[in-house]
Amino acid sequence: MKPVVPLILTLSAFFSSSTLAEVSYRIDLTDSKHHLAKVEVDFPESASSDLKINLPVWRTGKYQVLPLADGIRYFSVKDQAGNHLPYTRTASGEWTVELAEPTAVTVNYQLYANQLGQRVGHIDGTHAFLDASGTLVYSPEFQEQEIKVELAVPDAWKSYSGMDSGALPNSFMASNYDVLVDSPIETGISHHRAFSADGRDYELVVWGEGNYDIEQMVTDLTKLSGQAGAIWDGYPFERYVYMVHATSGVRGATEHLNSTVIQRPRFSYREREDYLGFIKTASHEFIHTWNVKAYRPQGLVPYDYQKENISELLWIAEGSTSYFQSQLLLRAGVITPKEFFEDLAKRIAQSENTPGREVQSVKEASVGKWASTGGDYAVNHSANIYSEGYLASLALDFSLLNDTDLDHSYRDVHKALYKQHKIPAGYSVSDVNQILKDLSGEDYQQWWQTHVNSPMSLDFTSLLENAGLKPGYGDDSKATAYAGVKLGGDSLKLSEVLRDGPAWNAGIVLGDEIVAIDGLKVTGKGFESRIKDFKPGAEVVVSLFSDDRLKEITLKLGEKQSGKLKLLSVDKPSRDQKAFFKAWLGIDWPFDNKGKLKSDS
Incomplete structure (x- = not known):
């Protein structure tokens, strides 16, 4: 019987030799169809008795611990003479290497990368996407060392990264691991x-x-x-x-x-609706290059890749980014005023139909983001740092515009954060409040207590009137019956039951499966259309399976307006309202004298 040859071999045949002044990564992607690569890492000489080798337990931009190290097999460590070094797995993302004497260290391992949706690593026959947080180990001892990355790839592949290109094809340079972990590589056919x-x-x-x-x-x-x-x-x-x-x-x-x-x-x-989803996402991520990457809250500075990074200001990091994303597209002429208004109206309607906003503040949502699980409980008992953070940013913007007679907006807060609190500094709540006071001359601590530290309740009619806008449903809208539930796709099993809604108050719960209304079978998506056959306030008998037991429950239907919420012009908007609108969004008043959007005329 022939001896089994280990999968991990030295990659020296593929790559140039590294120097001891840097950390060097060599990644062999020449046989990628099974999502596998071979990785070799050279670390400079270490005098430590126990050298820590880590793979992050989360990636930047993801407020969740992930099992990233599960993609590593055939892990081995050698000294500079090529002798194997003993090591112990000391944490989910940590190996501790025993060093008897100072030596440079080489780590080899097989990498399995098939987590495309998590955006931490994906390898197949057409490309490889490599986010270092899920693919490349590091040592805290050498985290500040310069880094070289060399790839061996199929001939038809081309490699791209935000990092500087190296001297060889398909190679890159980074000043330290923090830059490497935040500069993913896309290589392949593209x-x-x-x-x-x-x-x-x-x-x-x-x-x-x-x-x-x-x-x-x-x-x-x-x-x-x-x-x-x-x-x-x-x-x-x-x-x-x-x-x-x-x-x-x-x-x-x-x-x-x-x-x-x-x-x-x-x-x-x-x-168009699909494309808007793409371009808004692009705008969101582009804004993050400043808001999060160039400046971010204390608690996220510096990143600790081996545990949760907690901050009560994630609503600014994420919600404010969402708030600005459509504004930049509007200013650029990529989206129309109508599309901007539709997006804002959708966010307002979503907030109004999310009972959790009455329970949790954006501060609490920020601190708890790492433990959030989503789903029905979150809708009913949690705020969302993205959606509610957007609306908190809107309220803060309008307050600042009013307090400064339109001289300053929320954009100036972020301009100041970029100027005064660039990484490696981090900003605090008091820093933001000081910027607000510097811009407006007003103390924003009470505003902060009401809108950030407490569950936020906004009067959108009063708020939007500042900018000459009002929420409404249009002349063809009417009151329709409403049950307060959400179905799981084509299934009649309930995925959401809104707290204090008609179904909730009737005793219908998450996971119940609707089978009939007033004795008549309901199928597919027919539940919502059947509900519309009744008037608001009507009582219907709902037959359902709850924990596999057939039940009949009397449901008194509520009321909601038909159609989508819209943002309309107020009657006879004033010169001050039009000026506020322009200071807010940076474009001229878009409605004609009849209140119709000029682009639709």
Whole structure:
């Protein structure tokens, strides 16, 4: 019988030798079809008796602990003479290596990367996406060392990253591990475009086939990228890379120091509503390059990759980013005023139909984000740092505009955060309040207590009137019956039962399965249409399975308006309201004298 040859072999045949002055990574992707790679890492000489080797337990932009180290096998460590060194697994993302004497150390391991949706690593026959947090180990002892990354890839592949290119093809350089972990690599068969905006270089890299128009993407990303000056003075980068995965079964995005990765279903670009989802995501991640990457709250500075990073200001990091994303697109002319209003109206309606906003503050939601699980309980008992953080940002913006007679807006708060609290500094609640006081001359501590430290309740009619707007449903809207539940797709099993809604008060609970209304069978999505057959206030008998037991429950229907919430012009908007509108959004009043949007006329 022939001896079994270990999968992990030295990669020296593929790569140039490294120097001891840096940490060197060599990644062999030449046989990638089974999601596997071979990784070799050289660390400089260490005098420690116990050298820690770590893989993060989370990635930046993800407020959740992940089992990232499960993708590592055939882990081995050698000294500079090639002798194997003993090690112990001391934590989920940690190996402790015993050193009898000072020596340089080489680590080898097999990497399995098939977590595309988590955006920590994905390798197949067409590409590899490598986020260092899920793929490349580091040692805290050498975290500040310069880094070299070399890839061995199939001949047809090309490699891209926000990092500087190295001397060899498919190689990159980083000043330290913090830069490496925030500069993912996309290598493979992809579409590539380069463009510039406001004196900065940009690249668009798209992996995967789909119904996207890459030239339209470049046009709109160019317009978006030129709008940074509307908020900040200066850039934290010279070159920026938009990475896009057009694929199946996953969606989402992650911000990085000098790049972003955006994942969308491959056929979700042609229709305008779908394309807006893409370009808004791109705007969100671009804004993060300042808000989170260039400045971020204390508690997230510096990153501790081996445990949760807690902050009560995640609503600013995420919610304020969401708040600005459509504003930059509106200023750039990428979206229309109508599309902006539709987005804001949808957010207001969503908040009004989320009982959790009455229970949890955005401060508490920020601190608890690492433990949040989503679902029915979150809707009923939690605030969301993105959606409620957006509305807290809106309220703060309007308050600041009023307190400064339109001289300053919430954009100036972020301009000051970028100027005064760049990384490695972090900002605190008192820092934000001081900026607000410097801009307005007012003490915002009571505002903070009401809107941030306490569950937030906003009067949107009064708030939007400042800008000459009002929420409404249009002339064709009418009162319709309402049950206060959400179904799980095509199933009649309930995925949400809104707290204090009609179904909740009747005793209907999460997981119940509707089978009939007033003795007549309900199928598929027929539940909602059947409910509309009744008038608000009517009582119906709902037959359902609850924990596999058939029950009949009398449900008194509530009332809601039909159609979607809209933002309309107030009657006879004043000159002050139009001025407020322009100071807020940076565009002229978009309605004609009859209250219709000029673009629709």
